[in-house]
Amino acid sequence: MTAPAATPLSLRIRAAGEVPGDTVDSAGNLILSTQTVAALSAIAVPLDVKARTPVVRQGDEAEFVFLIRSGVIKAEHQLEDGRTQIVAFHWPGDLFGLADHDLYLNSADALTDCDLIRFSRPALKALFLTEPGLQGDFLVEAIAHLRLSQRHLLLVTHQRVAKRLAGFLIECSQKPECYDTQTGVLSLIMDRTDIAAYLNTTVESVSRMIGALEERKLITRVDARHVRLDLPGLKALLTR
Amino acid sequence: MTAPAATPLSLRIRAAGEVPGDTVDSAGNLILSTQTVAALSAIAVPLDVKARTPVVRQGDEAEFVFLIRSGVIKAEHQLEDGRTQIVAFHWPGDLFGLADHDLYLNSADALTDCDLIRFSRPALKALFLTEPGLQGDFLVEAIAHLRLSQRHLLLVTHQRVAKRLAGFLIECSQKPECYDTQTGVLSLIMDRTDIAAYLNTTVESVSRMIGALEERKLITRVDARHVRLDLPGLKALLTR
DNA sequence: CGAACGTTTGAAAATCGTCAATGTCAGTGG
DNA sequence: CCACTGACATTGACGATTTTCAAACGTTCG
Numbered sequence: 139m140t141a142p143a144a145t146p147l148s149l150r151i152r153a154a155g156e157v158p159g160d161t162v163d164s165a166g167n168l169i170l171s172t173q174t175v176a177a178l179s180a181i182a183v184p185l186d187v188k189a190r191t192p193v194v195r196q197g198d199e200a201e202f203v204f205l206i207r208s209g210v211i212k213a214e215h216q217l218e219d220g221r222t223q224i225v226a227f228h229w230p231g232d233l234f235g236l237a238d239h240d241l242y243l244n245s246a247d248a249l250t251d252c253d254l255i256r257f258s259r260p261a262l263k264a265l266f267l268t269e270p271g272l273q274g275d276f277l278v279e280a281i282a283h284l285r286l287s288q289r290h291l292l293l294v295t296h297q298r299v300a301k302r303l304a305g306f307l308i309e310c311s312q313k314p315e316c317y318d319t320q321t322g323v324l325s326l327i328m329d330r331t332d333i334a335a336y337l338n339t340t341v342e343s344v345s346r347m348i349g350a351l352e353e354r355k356l357i358t359r360v361d362a363r364h365v366r367l368d369l370p371g372l373k374a375l376l377t378r
Numbered sequence: 379m380t381a382p383a384a385t386p387l388s389l390r391i392r393a394a395g396e397v398p399g400d401t402v403d404s405a406g407n408l409i410l411s412t413q414t415v416a417a418l419s420a421i422a423v424p425l426d427v428k429a430r431t432p433v434v435r436q437g438d439e440a441e442f443v444f445l446i447r448s449g450v451i452k453a454e455h456q457l458e459d460g461r462t463q464i465v466a467f468h469w470p471g472d473l474f475g476l477a478d479h480d481l482y483l484n485s486a487d488a489l490t491d492c493d494l495i496r497f498s499r500p501a502l503k504a505l506f507l508t509e510p511g512l513q514g515d516f517l518v519e520a521i522a523h524l525r526l527s528q529r530h531l532l533l534v535t536h537q538r539v540a541k542r543l544a545g546f547l548i549e550c551s552q553k554p555e556c557y558d559t560q561t562g563v564l565s566l567i568m569d570r571t572d573i574a575a576y577l578n579t580t581v582e583s584v585s586r587m588i589g590a591l592e593e594r595k596l597i598t599r600v601d602a603r604h605v606r607l608d609l610p611g612l613k614a615l616l617t618r
Numbered sequence: 619c620g621a622a623c624g625t626t627t628g629a630a631a632a633t634c635g636t637c638a639a640t641g642t643c644a645g646t647g648g
Numbered sequence: 649c650c651a652c653t654g655a656c657a658t659t660g661a662c663g664a665t666t667t668t669c670a671a672a673c674g675t676t677c678g
Contacts, residue, residue, distance in 0.1 A: 273517055284523055291527070294535055339666080
């Protein structure tokens with residue numbers, strides 16, 4: 139679960155979604171020049187957080203940007219009306235810490251033990267002046283996030299909870315961290331409440347829908363946190 | 379059919395949302411250096427489109443990025459299952475033309491007559507090499523769009539259509555292009571179908587909800603496309 | 619063991635989508 | 649000038665999915 143880190147700091151910035159050829163490696167990570175990595179490393183501070191602990195609070199002064207080396211982070215936004223919407227799950231290689239007016243826009247909590255790296259925003263800004271190439275990398279990242287965000291929107295706007303859930307399971311199955319391609323078993327890192335908050339529904343509906351999908355033989359429950367997926371079946375459900 | 383262009387090209391790039399002081403002017407537009415504007419102008423091509431005409435099609439090769447000088451654009455995404463979700467309305471100063479794998483991710487249609495400027499993507503990329511500052515401006519823009527996108531998500535995930543509609547009206551009231559602060563009258567430039575597609579509901583529900591809001595005296599219909607808003611009341615509804 | 623938490627299940631109410639019909643308005647052509 | 653047409657908007661009735669409220673069930677952990 140922890141990064142091997144052959145070099146003192148291996149910075150894997152995942153370009154969520156896909157980008158044209160020459161900016162990412164085979165694993166979908168940005169290719170950073172040696173000097174860029176060196177410059178970034180100089181201002182990088184490793185930070186380990188345990189599962190179920192907050193990393194940043196919505197509304198706090200945004201001092202840092204975070205990069206995930208291992209673990210999963212949930213980003214949630216509290217509305218004025220008391221609702222809490224999960225805006226994204228962040229995976230290894232993701233950057234997080236979106237800010238507006240120098241305040242964090244969302245709260246971020248560790249779902250699992252996490253191995254993070256944090257960069258001071260001012261220091262990053264300064265780096266941009268001396269390392270122009272770095273800006274481009276962050277631009278690619280920002281646009282990738284934009285696509286991800288849109289994908290989440292499209293997921294959440296499916297009218298039937300069944301479709302939203304199917305889409306969510308498919309999404310998770312694309313994360314090597316929690317899907318075993320061999321057995322077809324998906325490990326759910328988050329609890330029902332989090333799934334509900336991400337899919338914009340209720341715990342009860344999530345629970346019922348899991349049951350419904352199981353009856354339709356699209357998934358098989360191993361236990362509450364482990365399900366075997368019929369990916370083709372789920373994808374068919376989604377496009378129907 | 380051609381741009382009026384008082385100056386050869388006045389490039390207003392709106393930093394959607396808000397950004398810290400020194401990168402935007404009082405109107406919320408990015409401050410571009412003279413040489414940046416000159417460089418951009420060199421590759422800028424004015425383009426005028428009439429209301430209700432397509433600008434780009436989802437899936438087409440993404441050759442350009444567009445900047446809106448005047449008019450309103452709707453960006454919509456066709457799902458495999460036939461659903462069409464409006465992903466954003468773009469206003470003057472906005473950039474649009476999000477791409478993935480060099481293909482447009484969404485279709486864009488002009489809602490009103492539009493005065494656009496288009497930049498060739500390869501030319502832009504080339505510019506980034508010679509004008510490092512420009513990349514930063516686009517980074518700011520991308521992040522601003524990210525915030526906007528999240529706001530749309532939060533809007534759409536309100537459970538009650540009433541709340542979504544209220545949020546939408548408030549959002550529109552922040553566009554000087556369609557809200558008259560003096561009279562409090564909002565001009566809806568999009569039809570009910572588009573509003574429904576943006577709010578993830580149906581034409582009928584939108585229509586009914588407008589009626590419901592009117593009964594609750596939160597809005598007054600002048601005609602189908604013009605409503606007087608009780609902004610405080612609408613905001614109260616949203617946070618309840 | 620018991621408490622706390624997460625998950626599941628049940629039953630009832632409510633919102634919303636669907637289908638269908640009607641209404642309104644602008645533009646067209648006789 | 650008026651009927652006609654088509655696009656858009658509204659209204660009604662119905663059914664269905666989903667939320668809500670409650671309670672039971674299982675696990676984990678002190």
